[in-house]
Amino acid sequence: MIEIAAVLGLPIAGTLVLALVGHRRHASKINVTVSFLVLVAAGALTVRVAREGPLLLADKLLFVDPLNVFLVALTAFVGFTTSVFAQPYMRIERERGHVTASRLRLYYGMYQLFTFTMLLALTANNLGIVWVAMEAATLTTVLLVSLYRTPASLEAAWKYFILCSVGLAQALFGTILLYFAAEKVLGAEGGALLWTELNAVKGELEPTVLSLAFVFLLIGYGTKVGLVPLHNWLPDAHAEGPTPVSAVLSGLLLNVALYAVVRCKVLVEGSLDNAFARELMMGFGLVSVVFAALLLSRQKDIKRMFAYSSIEHMGIITFAFGMGGPIASFAGLLHMTVHSLTKSAIFFAVGHATQKAGTQVMDDIRGLITISPVIGWGLALGALAILGMPPFGVFASEFLILTTAMREQPWATPFLLIALGIAFAAVFSRVQPMVFGETSVKRLPHRPAMMPVFVHLALVLMLGLWIPPFLAEWYRQAARLIG
Amino acid sequence: MASLPLSSQLINLFAALLLLLAFAMLAQRRVWSLITLFAAQGLALALSTAIVAYATRQPHLYWSVAITIVLKVALLPWLLRRLVRQLDVKWEVEGLINIPTTMLIGIVLVVFAFNLAVPISQLANTVTRATLGIALASVMLAFLMMITRRKAIPQVIGFLAMENGLFFAATSATYGMPMVVELGIALDVLVAVLILGVFFFQIREQFDSLDLKHLERLRE
Numbered sequence: 001m002i003e004i005a006a007v008l009g010l011p012i013a014g015t016l017v018l019a020l021v022g023h024r025r026h027a028s029k030i031n032v033t034v035s036f037l038v039l040v041a042a043g044a045l046t047v048r049v050a051r052e053g054p055l056l057l058a059d060k061l062l063f064v065d066p067l068n069v070f071l072v073a074l075t076a077f078v079g080f081t082t083s084v085f086a087q088p089y090m091r092i093e094r095e096r097g098h099v100t101a102s103r104l105r106l107y108y109g110m111y112q113l114f115t116f117t118m119l120l121a122l123t124a125n126n127l128g129i130v131w132v133a134m135e136a137a138t139l140t141t142v143l144l145v146s147l148y149r150t151p152a153s154l155e156a157a158w159k160y161f162i163l164c165s166v167g168l169a170q171a172l173f174g175t176i177l178l179y180f181a182a183e184k185v186l187g188a189e190g191g192a193l194l195w196t197e198l199n200a201v202k203g204e205l206e207p208t209v210l211s212l213a214f215v216f217l218l219i220g221y222g223t224k225v226g227l228v229p230l231h232n233w234l235p236d237a238h239a240e241g242p243t244p245v246s247a248v249l250s251g252l253l254l255n256v257a258l259y260a261v262v263r264c265k266v267l268v269e270g271s272l273d274n275a276f277a278r279e280l281m282m283g284f285g286l287v288s289v290v291f292a293a294l295l296l297s298r299q300k301d302i303k304r305m306f307a308y309s310s311i312e313h314m315g316i317i318t319f320a321f322g323m324g325g326p327i328a329s330f331a332g333l334l335h336m337t338v339h340s341l342t343k344s345a346i347f348f349a350v351g352h353a354t355q356k357a358g359t360q361v362m363d364d365i366r367g368l369i370t371i372s373p374v375i376g377w378g379l380a381l382g383a384l385a386i387l388g389m390p391p392f393g394v395f396a397s398e399f400l401i402l403t404t405a406m407r408e409q410p411w412a413t414p415f416l417l418i419a420l421g422i423a424f425a426a427v428f429s430r431v432q433p434m435v436f437g438e439t440s441v442k443r444l445p446h447r448p449a450m451m452p453v454f455v456h457l458a459l460v461l462m463l464g465l466w467i468p469p470f471l472a473e474w475y476r477q478a479a480r481l482i483g
Numbered sequence: 484m485a486s487l488p489l490s491s492q493l494i495n496l497f498a499a500l501l502l503l504l505a506f507a508m509l510a511q512r513r514v515w516s517l518i519t520l521f522a523a524q525g526l527a528l529a530l531s532t533a534i535v536a537y538a539t540r541q542p543h544l545y546w547s548v549a550i551t552i553v554l555k556v557a558l559l560p561w562l563l564r565r566l567v568r569q570l571d572v573k574w575e576v577e578g579l580i581n582i583p584t585t586m587l588i589g590i591v592l593v594v595f596a597f598n599l600a601v602p603i604s605q606l607a608n609t610v611t612r613a614t615l616g617i618a619l620a621s622v623m624l625a626f627l628m629m630i631t632r633r634k635a636i637p638q639v640i641g642f643l644a645m646e647n648g649l650f651f652a653a654t655s656a657t658y659g660m661p662m663v664v665e666l667g668i669a670l671d672v673l674v675a676v677l678i679l680g681v682f683f684f685q686i687r688e689q690f691d692s693l694d695l696k697h698l699e700r701l702r703e
Contacts, residue, residue, distance in 0.1 A: 128664030135671040155698040180656045
């Protein structure tokens, strides 16, 4: 009880404190401290769940099981490393006059509130609360995306708000339909939206209503996952917001939205006899992979390019969960972890690279390695990792997904392979001259925080070579839940 | 149909009114009248929810009625009016498509929504099941309004009207969602409007206008 109270309460307390003192010099330290405490609390919660099994708390409103506790831990971890990265990054932005002191306060306050909404969406048992938390996550990030108040960032934030709100409205309709079906079995007294209760009676739920509900839920939360053709907001929001925000959007928010889809999929699968939900997820996933891969080579802005790469990877994960089965779900969860770690590491490196070059246009960023070897190597290794080069964890998960696809869904394999090939060519040919080649970039006034980048990449490397037994067991349990 | 009890007839009446108001919003050119129509839609929603609450003895629905009246009939229209006055928005709302065409598309959407709702309505055993199609139709009409309008404030009113339709769907299919969820949704809507209010000023500051055609520079 105390752990979950800390996990959810600390970000709220952090929001309140930073809303008051966020413009002071020490605000970034407070931000890091709060994020670190959340990480400690999440660690304690994880240990507790690993020892005692699933927890049902606060009058059944909160629920923690192996599936979401792993995402809670991941969210807290990346939230913490991002706050470490943001320390020098936001300081440089402030000194260059890109943000004022009051906007810095907005940034810190909203960052903690955003963490809270994600953690709430992950741990809420009531699917209605999950929806409320997702909508709140959209609202907090709208303000973060428009932080610079440039015309482009306002446009990106407006697009983000409108598209995601419309999308989430579909998800709300899906939730209403789900409630409608559940009420017949469970009665009107409160319990009919609780995932644990629904999961217990999923076989008795009306299949027609549930399949219709799933369409709405997948389209709704899928908008937030960035599935094609609902992805339009994603590249803009990633490119125009401050880089720490891009890192948490890509690394965390997309995962949380996908988690909501997976929870709903479990219920629908249990109610339907056919492969409707799986086929729908595989279809959306595959279209996203192929479409994003094709658009990768056309990008000129470095953050947009990696945003498209996020769409591609979310597509791969959605496809894996769509295939289902113990191996594919295991690989999907692993891919969620390694993508989240790698992509946020890349955004950290990209953030400092763009600050050095003073631009996000890739053609104007050259020879990072001569002026700053750490950033250059960080970007190069991150790009190799995300492209699925062997020693890294992304390779392991993609390999598992591809081999399962060859066995179970042979028709999809060529599409996946070609898309991965195109993505490799596109990203590699862009990153190579940025890292090597003649330099044009200048020095930074502060030492960049490259620690998070290499910690993330080391973890990804470790997951590619050796998955600790407790982690593997944990993924296996979660994969069993997903089915 | 003659033997329907009075409460059902009244609910159907208000449901029809809700749909009519959704169409009226689609056709309305002026921002000020659009806000009035939105408030009227909120009132129709509140009244129909109140009748459902009375007829089916679901006391928790009265809370939902209270939230709707406070938020959608009083607070949000007041906030929007204040925004319009402070921003000094031009009266005319330009659509992307002309109004008769929009209305025709709207009719097609209503037919589609009714067809989509048939299988669900047949499963429902609530007194309000016939109105589920109307709820879905008003969601879709609000969606259409968001797509066809170029200015920021009408788009937001479209978003809020969509929320109205969803609330109506929740009442007509299931007698409302659990209290904690309804409160959460209401809070989200309120915060959304407050954030957007701040946002409008930022857009205006940057572009000297609330016309969203300025916001079409980011591509692929």
